[in-house]
Amino acid sequence: MINDVIKFDRKLFYNKFVWIFIFFISTPAFAFPIDLTKDWKLVSGKNLNVSIEDVSWKEIRSLPIPEDSISFSEDIYTLTLLKTFEVSVNDFQKLNLDGLSIHFPFLTNVYEVYFNGEKIGSRGIVLNGKIIKNGFKRHVILPIPENKVQIGKNEIRLILSSNAGEELNVYASFDSAPLVVDLQSRNVLILSERSRWMLAFLYLFVGFYHFLLYFKRPQEKYNLFFGLFSTFFSVYIYLRSNVVYELDLDPLLQMKLEYMVIFNITSLFLLFLDAFFRCKVSFVSKLYQTFTLALTLLIPFSNRSVCLFLLQIWQFSIFIFIIYSFFIMYKTLVQKDPDAIRMVFGFLVLMISGVADLIGSMGLINGLENYGILKYGFFVFEVGMVFILANRFLRAHKEAEELNLDLDRKVKERTRQLENTLDQVRELKIQQDGDYFLTSLILDPLNRNQVENDFIIMEGLSRQKKRFQFKQWKKEIGGDIIIADEICLKNREYLVFVNGDAMGKSIQGASGALVLGVVFRSFIARTKTVSSYHSKPPELWLKECFLELQNIFESFDGSMLASVVLGLVDLESGILFFLNAEHPPTVLYRNGVATFIESKLELRKIGITGLESKMKVKTFLLEKGDTIIVGSDGRDDIFLGVDQDGIPLINEDECQFLRRVEESGGDLELLVQGLESYGELTDDLSIVKLTYLKEPVRLESVANLASFPFPDEIYLKCLQDENWENTIYHLENLKSKMSEEFLPPVFKKELAKVYYKVGKYEEALFLFEELISEFPEDIEVIFNASLIYKKLKRYYESIELGERVLLREPDFLNNIVNLAESYILIYERKKGLVLLEKIESLDSEHLYSQKIRMQLEQLELYKNP
Helix, strand or coil: CHHHHCCCCHHHHHHHHHHHHHHHHCCCCCCCCEECCEEEEEEECCCCCCCCCCCCCEEEEECCCCHHHCCCCCCEEEEEEEEEEEECHHHHHHCCCCCEEEEEEEEECEEEEEECCEEEEEECEEECCEEEECCCEEEEEEEECHHHCCCEEEEEEEEEEEECCCCCEECCEECCEECEEEEHHHHHHHHCCHHHHHHHHHHHHHHHHHHHHHHHCCCCHHHHHHHHHHHHHHHHHHHCCCHHHHHCCCHHHHHHHHHHHHHHHHHHHHHHHHHHHHCCCCHHHHHHHHHHHHHHHHHHHCCHHHHHHHHHHHHHHHHHHHHHHHHHHHHHHHCCCHHHHHHHHHHHHHHHHHHHHHHHHHCCCCCCCCCCCHHHHHHHHHHHHHHHHHHHHHHHHHHHHHHHHHHHHHHHHHHHHHHHHHHHHHHHHHHHHHHHHHHHHHHHHHCCECCCCCCEEEEEEEECCEEEEECCEEEEECCEEEEEEEEEECCEEEEEEEEEEECCCHHHHHHHHHHHHHHHHHHHHHHHHCHHHHCCCHHHHHHHHHHHHHHHHHCCCCCCCEEEEEEEEECCCCEEEEEEECCCCCEEEECCEEEECCCCCCECCECCCCCHHHCCCEEEECCCCCEEEEECHHHCCEEEEECCCCCEEECCCCCHHHHHHHHHCCCHHHHHHHHHHHCEECCCEEEEEEEECCCCCCCCCCEECCCCEECCHHHHHHHHHCCHHHHHHHHHHHHHCCCHHHCCHHHHHHHHHHHHHHCCHHHHHHHHHHHHHHCCCCHHHHHHHHHHHHHCCCHHHHHHHHHHHHHHCCCCHHHHHHHHHHHHHCCCHHHHHHHHHHHHHHCCCCHHHHHHHHHHHHHHHHHCC
């Protein structure tokens, strides 16, 4: 039965073969589409009426037009191309169901198309020998009027115009679509771009997605570069599509936009590879990016021929781009980067498709054109990127799951560690606060004011930055200290005070304050009990106290410094003697106005070596109601906020403290409130306030005697004539008329000076000593007394007074000379030599400098014969 089924039927086979043969021979020879890529004729100029038989026509075997067929002799070159083809009867009959059209793959530049003598299409405008509107376009499909199609031979004439140096051509194929005459329904399919638009939308979506990833994690810059790369590629696909012609842009502008986009695609891809695998942009990528940006910036200012030249430069640079891209991939593959392994297939597809399109567009291989496969190669690369991102997400998710599984144990373990650490910190904190508390207990007895008198009201306020609580006690500790007491020097009562600010915070500052307080209290105690101390004048007392502090602090080798104001106030006369060692300037508050009583810095902080030679005791005469305010640098170190860049703003205006003093009226509590309202205190703050209540007695230059003022005319005339006998007679005559107890100070001073002139040293000295006791502010009196002591060979008393003057007026040359001579007379050569150097530094040609040098040399010979 099976054999019957498969038995060969010769008659049936013969009949089928005959019908198949008849079908094939009935198919027409010129069936659509008709290929128009070969056998064209060409002639220069616009020729619509020249017969096809004319000898001026030049044969072209195939398109595109050979370069040797075009010769530009003018700014604009125009040529006419001619092509004939035949339409059979059967083809003509098909046109009843569908129209006929011509597809030109690409025309450059301005064109006109005629079919059998009738114009069926044009683009671009030529006016007065110039192209005023470009016309080049891709995929030009021109419908042919049905009534113009002839059975048999049909003629197409194409007129092209272009600027000199620019491309003038008609492409045989573009995007794999040839130059043909075909049915309208089939030619329209060439414009179908569904796959192109799907890919463009996909790439745009991927680009925006990577932008979102970048904004979420700005440190991952590769997302930014890949987003730009994908977005630019999507825009490039749009500019290469036929839909772009709906914008009706100038073709040259459209071409420039296309080039500006594509030039940057390659540089963005390099930036992406660097950022993705190396986490930084290499020098080569930056250089290539600069190159593409330069090309991009040149495009808007170039004509079509220059743009094409720039395109060729960029196309050749692609080979460098490809080599470096492969280098990056090779390096990462050698390092066995898992992401590189996952990306390598998509990368190779992208590179191969890109190279194929590049070679086709450059025409390096005959028969190979730009098929536009790069957009599909990029799709494969995008799929690879999706897998890489998915793998990263899964990897992160897996790590998160592992962490979650072990989180409870880790949290408990970490909590236990933190509790142990916290317990240790608490124990250390308790020990530290205990140390702070014990230190504060030691500081408290030192930081006291023991002032009780009717001449001065002394107030002190201290707020340390470091505050703490130890058990039930709340205390504060820092480097600021205030000490005040009363002492007696040379039978005169003085208020002594110090306001110190030791270097460092909390315990370090407190240590410095402790040393300062102990040494200062010890010096005060010796002053009250040892006669050699309380017999010193105020200037020398300040000097020795300061030097004792300096010697102690120097032993710490610069690790402990302190700024201080060390002062004495003569309760009777209201004279303030003080030293300022890099402390903020002292303030005088008088009649509602606050001013500084110091103009420059004389001494550096205690603990810095070499301060003795620069020491100067300053003086200030207080009036009734005057207030002296001394404060540490906490009054100026005030935090004011932050600026726009987040930089802290610290007060730099020291005069703001004067304004706060005036606003508070000198009240300490209101003063501190004013500082806190101005800004935040950032350092320890201590303030000393001294208010003088007594009306002081000053040494006047003029005095009213019983019936006339002094100095009188007789005395002044005697002085002018240097008639010392008459001067003495006149003054002693006036003295006899007055009581010894009520001699005016100015009279005593003038009488003592005249006694000194005439050599009555004992009488002069008696009067000068009285004046020094009553008016210690008068340097002239002290100096004159020093001179008299030297005359009387009482050298030690002369030196004491000379040292007082030296401390108050370090540059008083006559006093330095007198002091140097006095030291030489008691054989103190070293001190005399120091004073000689000071004399020469002030006046290198001083008359006495040579004399003193000779005396020092004689003293050296005396000691070392």
